[in-house]
Amino acid sequence: MPAPQPSPILRRRRLGAELRKLRESARLTGDQVIEAVGWASASKLSRLENGRSRPDLRDVLDLLDLYKVTGDRREELTAITNEAGDIRAWLRSYATMTPRQRGYAELEAGCAEILEYSPVIVPGLLQSKAYVKLRILSSRQLVNDPDQDDTEDADTEVKARLARQSLLTREVEPPRYSAVIEEAALGDRAGPREVLRTQLLQLRKLAGLPNVTIQVLPTEQTIADWYLPHTGFSLYRFAEPEDPETLAIEGLATNLMVTDQKEISTYSMVFEWLQDAALGPEETITWLTERAEQRSSGPARKPAGRDPGMPPTQRSRRSGRLTEQ
Incomplete structure (x- = not known):
């Protein structure tokens, strides 16, 4: 690419x-x-x-x-x-693109550096194919129109999100990418055993790229002076100095995009704290390898409550739309 x-x-x-x-x-x-x-x-x-x-x-x-x-x-x-x-x-830069994925693809294009902190969901640029599909299907009950069943478009959404990921492996000037992922985002609640295993292997593979740094933040680890992050966020820095650095905070129905330098400086400091608290890059690769092996053996844990493969009995009628990246 x-x-x-x-x-x-x-x-x-x-x-x-x-x-x-x-x-x-x-x-x-x-x-x-x-x-x-x-x-x-x-x-x-x-x-x-x-x-x-x-x-x-x-x-x-x-x-x-x-x-x-x-x-x-x-x-x-x-x-x-x-x-x-x-x-x-x-748009010709992408084999497949959808309106849902285009907002983040537009931010990522032209980036020199991307920093992401994710407390509960693996960032979109790092997701495996099976994990992408699981996340998209799991959000269908939150669509704006309860009469609209867009499940048939899930494969197109998967292809669009995967198309965005080519950003990290393109031959010409791929961006520097750093992510801090909470251990909870890779726990049993995130998906079935095999989906999590392939996701862990995907993270381990991407962590080996020269422009990618992935760090897992253990649940018991203290951040700075007992600081607790309020939300996940992404920071985008662009190749051209005149293009404004952008902070993105993802919401359930809407996304917040900020270019105010004071706000961005605050989140940049928080990201440094998160990196300091997280496992180092090499330690993270070891952690991912061990967890993937654990997912390969032993009985699968049966999730409590409703079978996640069954559709909900009633769709939510919340306003807005889900914009999970």
Whole structure:
């Protein structure tokens, strides 16, 4: 897999931040800009500066004219605008992609470094095929529309998530990837014995890649001065310094994306604490090997309660959608 171009979403955020800086440097308010370029909607500029809309090249050129941007700077922002609107070119980097997986694929594209802490679920970039399918099927009862049965699309979702994983093994500039995974995420509650065994072997295999560092955090290990992480999170750092570093916190129905540097610094410190508390990379490989061997022998534990292979008697009608990566 070649190095993919930065995603359109990332390019929109970069373009919006640059346009906002230019407006502020020109000492113009949003209303003054709208009046000067003759746009009918005041929200158009806001959506553009916040990276929430697909930019039109003509609109961006109007703004660059107003801000008197010329030369190399103008050419750079014009190129970013074209990349921000070209979804199809970016999607060609992936054999299969779905809307559910695209949000994280867009963040991962163009990354120089990814840091992830996962307390209960193996991160999506590290999941084995069987584990991916189990996680997708186990969340079906939380779909937004109780009358929509999208089980038949599970294989497509599996392929899309696996397509994202090619990021770690691509030949051209794969990102540095570090993950701290709680021991609980690999315990008996995570899935059937054979699924967990193959997942442990998958982690051991990926931990051998030169750009991948995986650390398991034992349940009894103390973090810093008895610190307890509030949630799992991911940090994305990009190859181009001007692309904003991003913090992602996954929720049940929505995801939180943050580019505020103070927040990111706080989570970066927490990640350092987690790494210090976790087993070292070599110790983790030994731990994964031993646990995989344990899953290969002895009687399988029968889960309590309802058979996990049986569908729930009633779907949840919660709002939103599950966005598990």
